[in-house]
Amino acid sequence: MSFLISDAWAQTAPAAGAEPGWMSFLPLILIFVVFYFLLIRPQAKRAKEHKQMVESLAKGDEVVTNGGLLGRVTEVGENFLVLEVADGVQVRVQKQMVASLMPKGTIKSL
Numbered sequence: 001m002s003f004l005i006s007d008a009w010a011q012t013a014p015a016a017g018a019e020p021g022w023m024s025f026l027p028l029i030l031i032f033v034v035f036y037f038l039l040i041r042p043q044a045k046r047a048k049e050h051k052q053m054v055e056s057l058a059k060g061d062e063v064v065t066n067g068g069l070l071g072r073v074t075e076v077g078e079n080f081l082v083l084e085v086a087d088g089v090q091v092r093v094q095k096q097m098v099a100s101l102m103p104k105g106t107i108k109s110l
Contacts, residue, residue: 054095057081062102065093072107 057063061073063083071083074090081098083091 053101054098057095057098057101062104062106063098064100064102066097066099069093070102070107 057073057076059073059076062070063073064070065083069083069085069091071085071091073081074084075082076095079095080092081095083093085091
């Protein structure tokens with residue numbers, strides 16, 4: 001029956017200068033640090049800046065939405081705002097969907 005089960009042989013003792021267990025986690029820790037500084041931290045910074053921009057929106061601001069609509073804010077609510085995208089054309093948009101704040105006079109320059 002030894003052809004199905006291999007024989008168990010005694011293992012040799014590890015060398016005296018074997019590396020500690022925490023050294024095997026060092027590459028994993030370094031990868032996490034790199035991901036933090038290249039991905040997590042910049043994304044959190046962008047999210048914080050976007051939140052501040054959305055909270056500071058006021059009537060008369062000119063904005064671009066994530067869908068690409070360029071308009072002037074005519075009414076600001078708690079969760080929604082009203083954009084005037086053309087003369088007499090108003091669109092209700094979620095505040096979080098505002099992508100960027102444009103400089104004053106952008107709509108007139110089109």
